[in-house]
Amino acid sequence: PSIASYIHEVKSNGDYAIDRDGTERLRIDSNGRLLKGWGSTAFSGTGQSSDIAVAGTGSQDGIQVVRYHNSFGAYGLTIGRSRGTTIGTHTQVTSGSDIGYISFVGSDGTNWRGCADIAAAADGNITSSSAEGKLIFKTTRSGSTTTTQAMTIKANHNVEIHDGNIVFETAGTGIDFSANANAAGMTSELLDDYEEGTFTMTVSCGGNT
Numbered sequence: 001p002s003i004a005s006y007i008h009e010v011k012s013n014g015d016y017a018i019d020r021d022g023t024e025r026l027r028i029d030s031n032g033r034l035l036k037g038w039g040s041t042a043f044s045g046t047g048q049s050s051d052i053a054v055a056g057t058g059s060q061d062g063i064q065v066v067r068y069h070n071s072f073g074a075y076g077l078t079i080g081r082s083r084g085t086t087i088g089t090h091t092q093v094t095s096g097s098d099i100g101y102i103s104f105v106g107s108d109g110t111n112w113r114g115c116a117d118i119a120a121a122a123d124g125n126i127t128s129s130s131a132e133g134k135l136i137f138k139t140t141r142s143g144s145t146t147t148t149q150a151m152t153i154k155a156n157h158n159v160e161i162h163d164g165n166i167v168f169e170t171a172g173t174g175i176d177f178s179a180n181a182n183a184a185g186m187t188s189e190l191l192d193d194y195e196e197g198t199f200t201m202t203v204s205c206g207g208n209t
Contacts, residue, residue: 015027034052037054037055081097098120114147121136136151173192174193
């Protein structure tokens with residue numbers, strides 16, 4: 001392309017911008033953040049600054065990672081943490097420490113408000129032989145603007161529901177125990193209502209009674 005198609009521009013506030021055909025495409029601001037679509041008004045979330053920020057008004061605006069290969073696995077997103085205070089150094093992450101999170105926010109017309117989070121945390125001290133982790137799901141209740149813990153998947157694979165219910169909103173669905181087929185002649189191991197289910201009863205007596 002001709003040199004006129006691409007213009008490197010230094011803005012009055014010290015930001016460095018890349019324009020194409022008279023439209024800004026990319027910007028590095030004076031704080032070193034990489035911005036696409038934001039101009040000089042980079043999203044700050046709910047008190048969380050981002051070094052790479054993408055914004056737009058079209059359905060195609062976002063971040064996409066795709067792998068084309070028949071041997072390697074799919075691409076992923078890695079979020080990590082060391083408690084070291086110098087880049088490139090390792091200091092142990094201890095039990096209960098946050099490792100990373102994904103935040104979902106919505107505008108109230110003036111400010112951004114946190115609606116939900118998915119967080120990862122250490123479920124034990126991270127060592128060379130044991131890296132216990134847990135996933136914490138948070139939502140914001142009606143009448144609040146603060147996310148609170150709703151469900152946790154623990155390192156031992158237990159699922160904890162903190163203060164809500166498990167609700168099956170489609171009739172005929174429920175908790176399926178068929179992975180462990182214990183009873184001979186059973187007709188179903190789907191618990192889909194509190195008064196339903198089939199089982200084999202055994203009566204045991206204690207002592208001489």
